[in-house]
Amino acid sequence: MKFGVVVFPGSNCDQDTYQALQQVTGQQVEYIWHKETKLGNYDGIILPGGFSYGDYLRAGAIARFSKIMPSIINFARSGGLVLGICNGFQILLESGLLPGTMMKNRTLQFICKDVYVKIEQNTTPFTLDYEKNQVITLPIAHSEGNYYTDPKTLEELEINGQIIFRYVSPEGKVEEEWNPNGSLHNIAGIANKEGNVVGLMPHPERNVDSLIGDGMGARVFSSMVNWYRRKG
Amino acid sequence: MLTARIYITLKKGVLDPQGVTIQEALQNLGYQNVRETRVGKLIEIQLNSVSREEAEQQVHKMCQELLANPVIEQYEFTLS
Numbered sequence: 001m002k003f004g005v006v007v008f009p010g011s012n013c014d015q016d017t018y019q020a021l022q023q024v025t026g027q028q029v030e031y032i033w034h035k036e037t038k039l040g041n042y043d044g045i046i047l048p049g050g051f052s053y054g055d056y057l058r059a060g061a062i063a064r065f066s067k068i069m070p071s072i073i074n075f076a077r078s079g080g081l082v083l084g085i086c087n088g089f090q091i092l093l094e095s096g097l098l099p100g101t102m103m104k105n106r107t108l109q110f111i112c113k114d115v116y117v118k119i120e121q122n123t124t125p126f127t128l129d130y131e132k133n134q135v136i137t138l139p140i141a142h143s144e145g146n147y148y149t150d151p152k153t154l155e156e157l158e159i160n161g162q163i164i165f166r167y168v169s170p171e172g173k174v175e176e177e178w179n180p181n182g183s184l185h186n187i188a189g190i191a192n193k194e195g196n197v198v199g200l201m202p203h204p205e206r207n208v209d210s211l212i213g214d215g216m217g218a219r220v221f222s223s224m225v226n227w228y229r230r231k232g
Numbered sequence: 233m234l235t236a237r238i239y240i241t242l243k244k245g246v247l248d249p250q251g252v253t254i255q256e257a258l259q260n261l262g263y264q265n266v267r268e269t270r271v272g273k274l275i276e277i278q279l280n281s282v283s284r285e286e287a288e289q290q291v292h293k294m295c296q297e298l299l300a301n302p303v304i305e306q307y308e309f310t311l312s
Contacts, residue, residue: 058301065298094301101303106249148246148304182249
C-alpha cells in the first residue's frame, strides 16, 4: 500500500503524519506538494493538520483551491481513501467532500489537550481495528473545531451513521461538558456516505507511540492497511 | 476602476461567540443599551476595466465560489 501526505504552505503535522504512517504500517509513504497537478499512484491520501495559507479567510478555504485539489477530489469521488486530520478535515469541508463547516470554538480559545473520543462506527476503512463504542484518548489542537451544519444534514449524518468520532466522557457518555469546542452532537469526526472519506479534528498521528501515550491513534492507520488488504 | 466593498456576516440563527464576547465587554464598560452584536468581515476589491454590470456578476461569483461560506455566511456588497 502506498500513502501520500499532501503538504500545503502552512501544514505543520505533515512530518508527524509521515512518521506515524511509516512507523505504524511499514508501508511506503510519500509527500505530495500542493503545486502538483497530477496525483501519482496512491492507495490512501492524508491531508495533514496545520494552518494552510495561515487560515486566511476561513480555515481550509484557500487550500481547497490549490493545484493538487482537483486530482484529490477525483480520487475521493472514485472511491479512494482520503483522511483529513484537523486542518485537513477543514479542507475536506471547504472542498465539499464532507458536509458542514467549522466555526470558532465556543470559548474563542485555541484548545490543545487530550480528549476522550468514542469510536461510533468500526466499519469504515479508518476504524476497522477498533471496537465499536471503544473510548480512546487523542490530543486536539485547534481554534476552529466547532462543527456546524444545517439541521437536515445533521439528521442525515445521524441516520446514515456518518458520525464516526464523538467527544465523550471517559465512560463513553455523550455529554456537553466533555465537548471541548461546542460542536453539534459532540461531533469529532465524520465520513461521507460511501465511507471512503473521513475527517476528524483530533490528531491520531500524535498518539501512535507508547513513549508519549497509549498509542491508540495508531489503529486509524493500521485500519487503512487492513481495509486495503481485505479489498485487494 | 471600480471598488467593491463586500460585507460577509453570519446568517441569522448562527451563534457568533465573538459577537457575544464583544457584547458582554461593551455592557461591562457601561453601555447597558447594547443588544445583539455580530462580527463580520469587510473585503475591499478593486476591479479593473469592467462595466458595473460585469463587476456585479463577477463579485457575486467570487462570493459564492470563495469569499463566503454558504453554510453559515451571507454577503452583500456595494460598487463605487
